[in-house]
Amino acid sequence: MDTSIQKHYFSTHLLTWYRRHRRDLPWRRSRNPYYIWISEVMLQQTRVDTVIPYFHRFIERFPTMESLADAPEEDVLKLWEGLGYYSRARNLQGAIREVQERYAGKVPDTLEEISTLKGVGPYTAGAVLSIAYNKPEPAVDGNVMRVLSRYFLIEEDIMKPKTRSIMEKLAKELIPEGAAGDFNQALMELGAMVCTPRSPHCLTCPVMEHCSARDAGMEEELPVKKKAKPPRPEYRIAAIIEGSGDNAGKVLIRQRPQEGLLARMWELPHAEVPFTYEAQEQTVLQAIPASISLLTDQLAEETIGVCPERWFMKAEHTFSHIHWDMQVVVCSLEPSVLSTSSGMLMPSRYQWVDSSMMEQFAFPNVFLKLLNRYFQEKQMS
DNA sequence: AAGACGGGGCA
DNA sequence: TGCCCAGTCTT
Structure with missing residues (x-):
């Protein structure tokens, strides 16, 4: 030809x-x-x-x-x-x-x-x-x-x-x-x-x-393309922190850093749990209590005292290079902090929201789905 | 050259 | 459930 x-x-x-x-x-x-x-x-x-x-x-x-x-x-x-x-x-x-x-x-x-x-x-x-x-x-x-x-x-x-x-x-x-x-x-x-x-x-x-x-007869074999590396797993623990008093019916969200993954988007407060790659599902589940303290300690450093109430759900999300395996826990604010958390001490990147305020903040899909599900279930009950 | 950077569709 | 899709910027 x-x-x-x-x-x-x-x-x-x-x-x-x-x-x-x-x-x-x-x-x-x-x-x-x-x-x-x-x-x-x-x-x-x-x-x-x-x-x-x-x-x-x-x-x-x-x-x-x-x-x-x-x-x-x-x-x-x-x-x-x-x-x-x-x-x-x-x-x-x-x-x-x-x-x-x-x-x-x-x-x-x-x-x-x-x-x-x-x-x-x-x-x-x-x-x-x-x-x-x-x-x-x-x-x-x-x-x-x-x-x-x-x-x-x-x-x-x-x-x-x-x-x-x-x-x-x-x-x-x-x-x-x-x-x-x-x-x-x-x-x-x-x-x-x-x-x-x-x-x-x-x-x-x-x-x-x-x-x-x-x-x-090669149409199924082309194009030749080197396979991408599989995403690395990351274990995370996230909190749905329920407000009370003036913030009743609302949950706490925060804005991500200016640079990097999902820059400047809003999210549920969460923390990476430093398990090794070899960690098995059972190990992770058993480690939830330890993970929760890890998260509550981090939040305490931001003057946000929280108390875990109940397990909500597991959420998985795959980016092109990272796989998130996230346990989500519903928390309440610690009473002792309640009196002092009237706004002055709360870092400005944190925000209380209810279902009707979601349209004011941009969320990555993983948190958008989580929050919508939470608000929907709460409305049912 | 390799990694960071989201999310969805298909078998 | 596992595999595939794949532009631009940064390192």
């Missing part, structure tokens, strides 16, 4: 297929670079079906770059709640502010300029430039690498930066004259709808005829 014929066939057939079969997605109804940008950032590591409602809410609350630039960060974080990788939201707002100041409110249309913006890497730069401005830049994401590795039978490990640069060069060559935006979206659409990770739908593929992996 002559490679140049194979490439030309791919580009023309894929583009034609896309223009007939493209899904009607919210961000495809606009050429507004700002909206395209938001959608591309949300779509990083996130499925289309998940992003759609977030996208609608986001552009309704922040219809213009100016509105996003002027918003408090916590509002942006709240709109991102549950979407994950929260630095995406902070970087997006920071970059939008940069566009307001440095580029007179116009999203840059050159690779050099747009790539300097926070959170805009090679993929997002190419996606915005091609989709919003029809510039012939490649936009290589996981879908694209899967499609190209199969069609051209590329057996390099796609996790390697070198493979990525090979893919970018190839993807750029394939862009048909004047159709960068549609072609780049066509590549991703094919990867999402037809050339799927497992059991690709070759029989409906518009470019099956010249697909090298299909010819070689």
Whole structure:
């Protein structure tokens, strides 16, 4: 097979297929670079079906770059709640502010300029430039690498930066004259709808005829990808601290540190329990009393005296690099502390909330689900 | 080059 | 329940 014929066939057939079969997605109804940008950032590591409602809410609350630039960060974080990788939201707002100041409110249309913006890497730069401005830049994401590795039978490990640069060069060559935006979206659409990770739908593929992996019976083996390391386990103990008096019906939450995991999000007070990796389930359960004192000691250092009342539930949550195994215990405030905890001594990163106040604070999903379940059960009883 | 950084879907 | 998905920034 002559490679140049194979490439030309791919580009023309894929583009034609896309223009007939493209899904009607919210961000495809606009050429507004700002909206395209938001959608591309949300779509990083996130499925289309998940992003759609977030996208609608986001552009309704922040219809213009100016509105996003002027918003408090916590509002942006709240709109991102549950979407994950929260630095995406902070970087997006920071970059939008940069566009307001440095580029007179116009999203840059050159690779050099747009790539300097926070959170805009090679993929997002190419996606915005091609989709919003029809510039012939490649936009290589996981879908694209899967499609190209199969069609051209590329057996390099796609996790390697070198493979990525090979893919970018190839993807750029394939862009048909004047159709960068549609072609780049066509590549991703094919990867999402037809050339799927497992059991690709070759029989409906518009470019099956010249697909090298299909010819070689290799479509299920590609792309080659080194497996990620399993997440390390962490054992944690969390407290649902019930208020009394003025705070009756409320529980205590706190804000996470400025940097690191789930930065600036709100959570239930909790502590890591220093068990070894070898700790068995039984050992952990038996160790709950010791874990509780570990947590209450930490809270006492913050002038919050609590008393464990009852076990609530176990909660597990897996991040890409950490697995949390968390026991959740309902606590009351110690009476002796009650009289002195009227606000002056409570650190400001702590906050009493009830069910109706949840919308004022952004929580990671693991705590959002826990709190909703707690408030729901309390309402039942 | 390797690790940090969330959350969800599928078999 | 276990496996898969995978952009950008930092170290």
